[in-house]
Amino acid sequence: MEKRKMEICVISDIHLGTFGCHAKEVLNYLRSINPTTLILNGDIIDIWQFSKRFFPASHMAVIKEIFNMASKGTKVIYITGNHDEAMRKYADFEMGNIFLTDKIVFEINGEKNWVFHGDVFDRTTKGSAKILAKLGGYGYDLLILLNSLSNWIRKLMGKEKMSFSKKVKNGVKKAVSWIGDFEQTAAELAIENGYQYVICGHIHQPQQRVVTTEKGSVTYLNSGDWIENLTALEYVNHAWHLYQYDAKNFEHVSSEKIKIVHLNNELNVLTDAVAFQVSF
Secondary structure, eight states: OOOEEEEEEEEOOOOBTSTTOOHHHHHHHHHTEEEEEEEEESOSBOSTTOBTTBOOHHHHHHHHHHHHHHHTTOEEEEEOOSTTGGGGGGTTOEETTEEEESEEEEEETTEEEEEEOSGGGOGGGSTTHHHHHHHHHHHHHHHHHHHHHHHHHHHHTTOOOOOHHHHHHHHOHHHHHHHHHHHHHHHHHHHHTTOSEEEEOSSSOOEEEEEEETTEEEEEEEOOOTTTTOEEEEEETTEEEEEEOOGGGGTTSOOOOOOOOOOOSOOOOOOOOSOOEEOO
């Protein structure tokens, strides 16, 4: 498969180290693209639920592939989320083509893009509520496992897959309202700060829409996740596009056992700032 070239790819909420993570699909996707810049917008590694008892080779292969992309020239910007918040103490760390930070602003063709994970708007990730959020994470994992079993049975019966968690979220008015509030808050702040695009993750809800208020308008983008939606954002040919993974496009990809090898290439330390500009 010939790799698709693009200026920027934004991917978030992979949740490596959890049962719900579609690591093989992430790996297929990463191996199919050749971005100038790869932005990992939070919750890539799920430190909240990390366990030495569960971290399959496919999950490690995703990390290896990201380092491999960096060694071949892709600029990798890792923005921390709430599930990998332990890494925030190392913000502004830089090693070769890899940069760790909490948020970034960059410009493309004169238009400002504001990128952050989005948990800053979520009160359930802070204080005592965080304990309940972590417990909820384990419940979510169990729901995903049951969903996987259900879909395996449905496949044998010739039926389409279904998502339990999507049905729950879409059926609960409070969840639908919270998602709407999240998007509106992010958009309003972006308009106030003069940004043309605001890019988030966190809520596992892929989106691309224009939000208009009395103060102006902004394009709100959300990269979704790799638990249920399997989506990413791509900047190609002067425009943002929402990518949806389709297993049919990867049927020819070998399903051989994943082997983990160590990178031999030494990464050279760079000093350019994380704020960057792309012009065409």
